[in-house]
Amino acid sequence: MTGTPPPAPAESGRPRERLDGPAKVAGRAPYAYEQPVEDPLFLFPVRSTIARGRVRWVDTEEAEAVPGVVAVLTHLNAPRLASRDDLELWVLQDDEVRHHGQFVGAVIAGTPEVARHAASLVKVEYQREWHDVVLRADHPERYRPDHVNPSFDTDTSHGDVDGALADAAATVDQTYRTPVQHHVPMEPHTTVVRWPGAADLGAVAMYDSNQGVSPIRKVLAPLLDLDPEQLWIHSPHVGGAFGSKASPKAHHVLTALAARLVPGRPVKCALTRQQMFGNAGHRTPTIQRVRLGADRRGRLTAIAHDVVEHTARFKEFAEQTAVATRTMYAAEHRRTTHRLVPLDVPAPVIMRAPGEAPGMFALESAMDELAVALGMDPVELRIRNEPDADPESGLPFSTRHLARCLREGATRFGWADRPPAGQGRRDGDWLVGVGMAASTYPLFPQQGSRARIRALPDGRRQVEIAASDLGTGTWTALTQIAADALAVPAEAVDLVIGDSALPATVGAGGSSGLSIWGTTVVAAARAFRDRHGDDPPAGAEVVGELPENTAVGRYALHAFGAQFAEVRVDAVTGEIRVPRMVGVFDVGRVINPRTARSQLMGGMTMGLSMALHEESVVDPRFGHVVNGDYAGYHIPTNADVGDIDVSWLDEPDPLYNPMGSKGIGEIGIVGTAAAVANAVWHATGVRVRDVPITPDRLLGRHR
Amino acid sequence: MIPFDYHRATDVEDAVRTATSRPDATYLAGGTNLVDHLRLGITSPSLLVDVSRLPFDDIDPLPDGGVRVGAGVRNSDLAAHPTIRRDYPMLAAALLAGASWQLRNLATTGGNLLQRTRCAYFQNPATPCNKREPGSGCSALAGWQRHHAILGASEHCVAVHPSDMAVPLAALDATVRLTGAHGDRGVPLTAFHRLPGDEPRRDTVLEHGELITAVDLPRLPPTTRSAYRKVRDRASYAFALVSVAAALTVTDGVVRDVRIALGGVAHKPWRATRAEETLRGADARPASFRAAAEAELAEAEPLPGSAFKTTMAREALVSVLTGLAEEGAR
Numbered sequence A: 001m002t003g004t005p006p007p008a009p010a011e012s013g014r015p016r017e018r019l020d021g022p023a024k025v026a027g028r029a030p031y032a033y034e035q036p037v038e039d040p041l042f043l044f045p046v047r048s049t050i051a052r053g054r055v056r057w058v059d060t061e062e063a064e065a066v067p068g069v070v071a072v073l074t075h076l077n078a079p080r081l082a083s084r085d086d087l088e089l090w091v092l093q094d095d096e097v098r099h100h101g102q103f104v105g106a107v108i109a110g111t112p113e114v115a116r117h118a119a120s121l122v123k124v125e126y127q128r129e130w131h132d133v134v135l136r137a138d139h140p141e142r143y144r145p146d147h148v149n150p151s152f153d154t155d156t157s158h159g160d161v162d163g164a165l166a167d168a169a170a171t172v173d174q175t176y177r178t179p180v181q182h183h184v185p186m187e188p189h190t191t192v193v194r195w196p197g198a199a200d201l202g203a204v205a206m207y208d209s210n211q212g213v214s215p216i217r218k219v220l221a222p223l224l225d226l227d228p229e230q231l232w233i234h235s236p237h238v239g240g241a242f243g244s245k246a247s248p249k250a251h252h253v254l255t256a257l258a259a260r261l262v263p264g265r266p267v268k269c270a271l272t273r274q275q276m277f278g279n280a281g282h283r284t285p286t287i288q289r290v291r292l293g294a295d296r297r298g299r300l301t302a303i304a305h306d307v308v309e310h311t312a313r314f315k316e317f318a319e320q321t322a323v324a325t326r327t328m329y330a331a332e333h334r335r336t337t338h339r340l341v342p343l344d345v346p347a348p349v350i351m352r353a354p355g356e357a358p359g360m361f362a363l364e365s366a367m368d369e370l371a372v373a374l375g376m377d378p379v380e381l382r383i384r385n386e387p388d389a390d391p392e393s394g395l396p397f398s399t400r401h402l403a404r405c406l407r408e409g410a411t412r413f414g415w416a417d418r419p420p421a422g423q424g425r426r427d428g429d430w431l432v433g434v435g436m437a438a439s440t441y442p443l444f445p446q447q448g449s450r451a452r453i454r455a456l457p458d459g460r461r462q463v464e465i466a467a468s469d470l471g472t473g474t475w476t477a478l479t480q481i482a483a484d485a486l487a488v489p490a491e492a493v494d495l496v497i498g499d500s501a502l503p504a505t506v507g508a509g510g511s512s513g514l515s516i517w518g519t520t521v522v523a524a525a526r527a528f529r530d531r532h533g534d535d536p537p538a539g540a541e542v543v544g545e546l547p548e549n550t551a552v553g554r555y556a557l558h559a560f561g562a563q564f565a566e567v568r569v570d571a572v573t574g575e576i577r578v579p580r581m582v583g584v585f586d587v588g589r590v591i592n593p594r595t596a597r598s599q600l601m602g603g604m605t606m607g608l609s610m611a612l613h614e615e616s617v618v619d620p621r622f623g624h625v626v627n628g629d630y631a632g633y634h635i636p637t638n639a640d641v642g643d644i645d646v647s648w649l650d651e652p653d654p655l656y657n658p659m660g661s662k663g664i665g666e667i668g669i670v671g672t673a674a675a676v677a678n679a680v681w682h683a684t685g686v687r688v689r690d691v692p693i694t695p696d697r698l699l700g701r702h703r
Numbered sequence B: 001m002i003p004f005d006y007h008r009a010t011d012v013e014d015a016v017r018t019a020t021s022r023p024d025a026t027y028l029a030g031g032t033n034l035v036d037h038l039r040l041g042i043t044s045p046s047l048l049v050d051v052s053r054l055p056f057d058d059i060d061p062l063p064d065g066g067v068r069v070g071a072g073v074r075n076s077d078l079a080a081h082p083t084i085r086r087d088y089p090m091l092a093a094a095l096l097a098g099a100s101w102q103l104r105n106l107a108t109t110g111g112n113l114l115q116r117t118r119c120a121y122f123q124n125p126a127t128p129c130n131k132r133e134p135g136s137g138c139s140a141l142a143g144w145q146r147h148h149a150i151l152g153a154s155e156h157c158v159a160v161h162p163s164d165m166a167v168p169l170a171a172l173d174a175t176v177r178l179t180g181a182h183g184d185r186g187v188p189l190t191a192f193h194r195l196p197g198d199e200p201r202r203d204t205v206l207e208h209g210e211l212i213t214a215v216d217l218p219r220l221p222p223t224t225r226s227a228y229r230k231v232r233d234r235a236s237y238a239f240a241l242v243s244v245a246a247a248l249t250v251t252d253g254v255v256r257d258v259r260i261a262l263g264g265v266a267h268k269p270w271r272a273t274r275a276e277e278t279l280r281g282a283d284a285r286p287a288s289f290r291a292a293a294e295a296e297l298a299e300a301e302p303l304p305g306s307a308f309k310t311t312m313a314r315e316a317l318v319s320v321l322t323g324l325a326e327e328g329a330r
């Protein structure tokens, strides 16, 4: 190309179709398990059938005798790991059983069927110990963690909550519960590992389904006693993750250990759907007491949110359930607390708006109850309690347009036409009601991200960054950001992501992936254009780094939203339908309206799912998830999802990042569950404080 | 997966002969239930006799005005058949309420009747289950009971039969046609599935090697109205919490004939004979329907976790019958 590139049409804001769409639809986009590898072996794990104890002995003879079996791994013969820091990853290193379903062995064989069959022949005798998998608010082992995920204060306290509650004109004091939930992405957790053979000097190769090759490598390389360059991870396409693929899991380690035994042969592992309910992370159940006090005019005087949740006994994870409550509403007297109960369960982990999703179900249900107690419009109640600045830190908001979201949502939904509180409409056998809730999601600052930009001989630009696309649209939206930053058309950008050989960056998580990668790419593009101008010679190259976020510490950075739902409850059977929902969001500038709409709509569907469907039933006797497959663990089908009207305010956030965007991945979820539950109350008069709201909960109880 | 032999049957006789030759041989039809079980390690037959290509996939009129449905007819084909849609709407509705399009395209009439319980403990080889492993105990009795039986259960097993299709078939007085080593026989559908008793391993009265060849549907009087109502946790792709199949014939405001079966409540599709008796000759009014439903469910013995099903079944039954009576009066 000669001369300056043609002035690019502004890419940001264009509803570009997914660049990876055609390949995916045609089956040409390789997911981890489908990467073409030569002469693979297959791994199937052996899982513990007890929740706590020790492996007394293992008999592998019968399994080893099956034709096609290459090796059987147990803690007795597995290669050693270099670090015991994370017991979730301390795989086959000792005889201890820490949760039901823990890997206690594995079979490697020439076909997946042989591996699975032989795994069923491995005999394990256990020394059982007493176990406990039941969360109780008054559990004797309950404790206060040092911080909650990722690094928020465990507790906060301002003023005199009890005094303010005693003086309040109206109060709410209720306990809300959410169950254990699992991420259940469509693509299971899969990894393919090849340890270099004796003759080759290459790195360990890992084709993997994960949320970020850089953070995964950062943990796995030292654990496997490798230098970072000695571990190459490739993950261009991921079929959903929702937090469950953000950090390395035991199957990564197990497969790597197996691969080490058979150098030169790739070892493939795909967890079964059932195994994903024991070895791929989950969301802690929560027990949340929320107390609100307000004056007669609906001004909140006190907010208290006290959370009890579980963690694995062997690895602490403290979900930040009450953290959103610190930001939502003004009130002089306030406190939030988190307590953990260590149980003999697999390690909980981040999942779909960790903290916000369960926490805001409780807070926003309580706000609805307060509106009822005050005889007030719940939309108005929220607007009346808009803070001028972040209520706890005192920092000004970068932008906060919650009140506009609430008002526009109310208009789009037709909120003004609703029947009075507590008197839903009746339509034949259907009890019809409406409900709403507000939502928020923090904009996480992150550190450590780089991108490389190179001019290609044909005048195009290659943009390299180890970012990931979980099915969310990164390939497309990040290309658009790069095009704008480089002032070239999107067609002239070759984005390369999902590979650990690329400049390292953060994983997809906390709805901040596109922000961080985009900021990094913009910084790299600026440096590139400064150095090489807009007509660079082929091969011109620049590596740019994520600049420090100067808004952090000076501003409160959050996205906001408002969700409205119409609910129909069958008066005969208690069956629940949600024919329509409306969501209006304050998410800054939207880079790609098409993928953004999908994200927000998908988020609201997940919130609906939390309200009506998702629950992992844990059997206290065995310690396993009883309903651990897609037939038992319900998520909405198409027939359960009605009309979802998603929109956003056109309000760029000038402070969080140079694109003016905020995160959009998770905020759709937050608030939706409460909006649905509040609508169920409006329709039926039944206040359900623990999700999921299944038909039996409403059967015969409605007014 | 344990190695097994596979034989594609050429005709009914070949199928029966081959299956009878080995005590642990199993028929394979659409495979939507059996293949899952092979993978999960719930069953491990040494021989699969594939009957999915046998020519018993026709739907034919019977001389007495009824219909013969071949055992190999796919669920989606049966649901779409004009005769079934016209004369047995509750059967078409039940089929369409089951599983998903993809599964119904594979699932057969015979396989649907013989699908096994979805009890989560039955489906997990790591938990005790008398049905899977006689004598090992029933994990559901003190476990997760939400999907379990309220009628006809035993201390050995509280599982329910999951089929939607079988519920209207029970109400219709269908007959299951069987061919075995010792010849052919017909078994009324209501006697085909068993209650668990002290032998929960056995779902049906089928002998080893016996093949379902067809299901015969008797003719219904043209004035009969029928409906199927399935209550479930989500709008599609979920097994019934409870379901109701009912056919009602009313003349001059009086119930002349009624057939009712309930699904999701017992180890077999539950023919509600008490309710039927109560209703025959009664006024076709909601009060009669309620009395009938209460009579049927008076014997319910739910577990704490399945107690809601008694109310749910009663209300659904009253609602279905009331709807049919109103429809007829219109």
Ligand SMILES: Cc1cc2nc3c(=O)[nH]c(=O)nc-3n(C[C@H](O)[C@H](O)[C@H](O)COP(=O)(O)OP(=O)(O)OC[C@H]3O[C@@H](n4cnc5c(N)ncnc54)[C@H](O)[C@@H]3O)c2cc1C
Pocket (backbone or CB within 6 Å): A631, B026, B027, B028, B029, B030, B031, B032, B033, B034, B035, B051, B071, B072, B097, B098, B099, B100, B103, B106, B107, B108, B109, B110, B111, B112, B113, B114, B115, B162, B163, B164, B165, B210, B211, B212, B213, B237, B238, B239, B240
């Ligand atoms: C995710 C999921 C959801 C489902 N949801 C529903 C639902 O909502 N409602 C519902 O009713 N069903 C549901 N099903 C079950 C489905 O209807 C059954 O799996 C199907 O009907 C079985 O038929 P098949 O031909 O595939 O049987 P197969 O799996 O081939 O066989 C099942 C059993 O029948 C035996 N068999 C098959 N044919 C014959 C014959 N002719 N003679 C003797 N024995 C025979 C086999 O030996 C085997 O034991 C669901 C299944 C799945 C996987």
Ligand code: SF4
Pocket (backbone or CB within 6 Å): B117, B119, B120, B121, B122, B128, B129, B130, B131, B132, B137, B138, B139, B140, B141, B156, B157, B158, B159, B200
């Ligand atoms: S209810 Fe029946 S199928 Fe379920 S665990 Fe008990 S014995 Fe097994």
